[in-house]
Amino acid sequence: MRQQQNRSITEALKESHTRLKQFESQNAKKDSLRKELEQKLSKLREMDVNIEQEAVKNGNLKKVFETETDLRKYRDKNESNLLSIASKTQVESAHWMMSNLKTVTTEDDKIKKET
DSSP states (O other): OHHHHHHHHHHHHHHHHHHHHHHHHHHHHHHHHHHHHHHHHHHHHHHHHHHHHHHHHHHHHHHHHHHHHHHHHHHHHHHHHHHHHHHHHHHHHHHHHHHHHHHHHHHHHHHHHHO
16 A cells, blocks of 8 residues: 555656646746747837838938928019019119110210200
């Protein structure tokens, strides 16, 4: 009977030892999976940061593009206004030249008649 008890205890110890190894193996797998998950989470956080940085850059690029577009519109408007002023000035200058030419011609004719 004693031998039977010893065998039972031995078998129970072996089974406990086997189960303990299984638990240790499962714990090792869990630790490995936990480390892998932490690495993936870290990479995911990095990707989130990169995405956010790219979004900021993209927003900045949009602002730059909008600013450039506004500046071009402003330049074109001012250029148009300057061309209009230049055209008016040229017409006024031509009228002034013609009126002065007429005056000079009239004065020249008077001088010729007097001499």
